[in-house]
Amino acid sequence: MNKSFDLFKDRELAKKLFSHIKSKVSHFSNLKIMEFCGTHTHNIFQYGFRYAFQPNLKFIAGPGCPVCVTSDNELAEAFWLLEKRGVGVITYGDLLKVPYNGKSLFDYRSEGFSIEIVYSAIDALSIAKKKSDKEWVFLGVGFETTIPATSALLDLVVRTGIKNLSVISFHKNTKSIISALGSLGELRVDGILLPGHVSAVVGWQYFNDINAFGIPSVVVGFEPLDILYGIKELIDMIEKGERGIKCAYKRAVQEEGNRKMLDSINKFFDVTDCNWRGLGNIKNGGFEIKPEYSIYNARKRYKIENIEVLSKQNQCLCGDVLIGKIEPIECPSFDVLCNPDAPLGPCMVSHEGTCLAYYKWSRING
Ligand code: SF4
Structure with missing residues (x-):
C-alpha cells in the first residue's frame, strides 16, 4: 500500500477525531448530515461511521451517484440508438445492468447488440478504429469529474477526423442539483458533506x-481521516452557527478548481436543462455538446428527438432514495425482490449506489 495514504488511516488520530465528534454531537438530539457523493456513502459505511454517532447524528445519502441519476429518458435514447440506428454503444461498465422497461444494456449485449465497456473515455477511439465497419456512440456519464475525460475524447475525435464515432452526453451538473434540492425544500439537513473529487x-x-x-457545508476527501476531519469541521460549524463552505480537502482542492480541466469542459460543453432520475427536469442540470461540435453529437447525428419514454414498470423507489426521502431499507423490494444479482433499479447496480451500499455494508457492519 502507498505509505502516503497510510497517514490518512492513522488509528490514533482517528480515535481523537472520533472522540471529538462523539462528544460534540452528544449535545444534539437529531442532527442530519447529507453526504452528497455515492463514494462517501460507501466509505462512511465501510469505515463504520454510519451508525457510530447515532442516535445524535444521522447520515443521509444524497443524489451523488451519476449512474443512478441517469434518467429513463437517457436510457431510452441509448436503447433507441441500438435498435433503430444499429449503432454500437460504448460506455462505462456500471451502466450496463441498469434496467429500463425490464431490459438493460447487458440484455441487449446478450442478444448480440454491439456494446463495449471502457474504463477510460479515450479508449472509445481505439474501439471505433479497430471496428471501423460499424458506427459507434460513446455514452458520456458522470458529473464534472468525468466530463474532462469525455472532452479529451471529443478532442481526439475532432483532431483525428474519425467518422464512425460520436458522443451523447448524459453528464450532470452537481451545482444545479444542490440548488434544485434546496428550492424544492428537500434539503432538510443540518449540514452537507460535499464531494472532494468533483x-x-x-x-x-x-x-x-x-x-x-443557510446550510453549512464542507468539501471532504475519501480516506478515513479525511471523512472524520470533514465531519468534525461540519459539526464545529453547526455548533457555532456558522454558514458557508469550508474545504477539508485542501491537498486536492483549490478554491477556483483546476483551470485546465474547467477549460476542457467549457471548450466542448454548454450547461443545459437536463432530466435527473427522481427529480425530473432540472434547470441547468446537465451538460450538452456545444453547437459548433454538433456533428460529433449523437443526438444531432442520428436525429434523436421525442423518443417515447415508457412509464415506470416496477416498484423501484430509487427516485426517493436519491433525494434522501427514504432509506433503501424502507423500500419494500429491498433484499426481497431487489438485490445486486437481480436489481430493480440503478441504486442497487452502481458501485456508488445507496441501495448497494446498504445491501453490502449492512451485512458486514450491521
Ligand atoms: S432497493 Fe431496489 S427497488 Fe428499492 S429503491 Fe433500491 S434499487 Fe429500487
Whole structure:
C-alpha cells in the first residue's frame, strides 16, 4: 500500500477525531448530515461511521451517484440508438445492468447488440478504429469529474477526423442539483458533506449557491481521516452557527478548481436543462455538446428527438432514495425482490449506489 495514504488511516488520530465528534454531537438530539457523493456513502459505511454517532447524528445519502441519476429518458435514447440506428454503444461498465422497461444494456449485449465497456473515455477511439465497419456512440456519464475525460475524447475525435464515432452526453451538473434540492425544500439537513473529487475539478467556490439555503457545508476527501476531519469541521460549524463552505480537502482542492480541466469542459460543453432520475427536469442540470461540435453529437447525428419514454414498470423507489426521502431499507423490494444479482433499479447496480451500499455494508457492519 502507498505509505502516503497510510497517514490518512492513522488509528490514533482517528480515535481523537472520533472522540471529538462523539462528544460534540452528544449535545444534539437529531442532527442530519447529507453526504452528497455515492463514494462517501460507501466509505462512511465501510469505515463504520454510519451508525457510530447515532442516535445524535444521522447520515443521509444524497443524489451523488451519476449512474443512478441517469434518467429513463437517457436510457431510452441509448436503447433507441441500438435498435433503430444499429449503432454500437460504448460506455462505462456500471451502466450496463441498469434496467429500463425490464431490459438493460447487458440484455441487449446478450442478444448480440454491439456494446463495449471502457474504463477510460479515450479508449472509445481505439474501439471505433479497430471496428471501423460499424458506427459507434460513446455514452458520456458522470458529473464534472468525468466530463474532462469525455472532452479529451471529443478532442481526439475532432483532431483525428474519425467518422464512425460520436458522443451523447448524459453528464450532470452537481451545482444545479444542490440548488434544485434546496428550492424544492428537500434539503432538510443540518449540514452537507460535499464531494472532494468533483470539487478538485470545479473548486469549492462552485457550490456557493448553497449559501442561499443557510446550510453549512464542507468539501471532504475519501480516506478515513479525511471523512472524520470533514465531519468534525461540519459539526464545529453547526455548533457555532456558522454558514458557508469550508474545504477539508485542501491537498486536492483549490478554491477556483483546476483551470485546465474547467477549460476542457467549457471548450466542448454548454450547461443545459437536463432530466435527473427522481427529480425530473432540472434547470441547468446537465451538460450538452456545444453547437459548433454538433456533428460529433449523437443526438444531432442520428436525429434523436421525442423518443417515447415508457412509464415506470416496477416498484423501484430509487427516485426517493436519491433525494434522501427514504432509506433503501424502507423500500419494500429491498433484499426481497431487489438485490445486486437481480436489481430493480440503478441504486442497487452502481458501485456508488445507496441501495448497494446498504445491501453490502449492512451485512458486514450491521
Ligand atoms: S432497493 Fe431496489 S427497488 Fe428499492 S429503491 Fe433500491 S434499487 Fe429500487
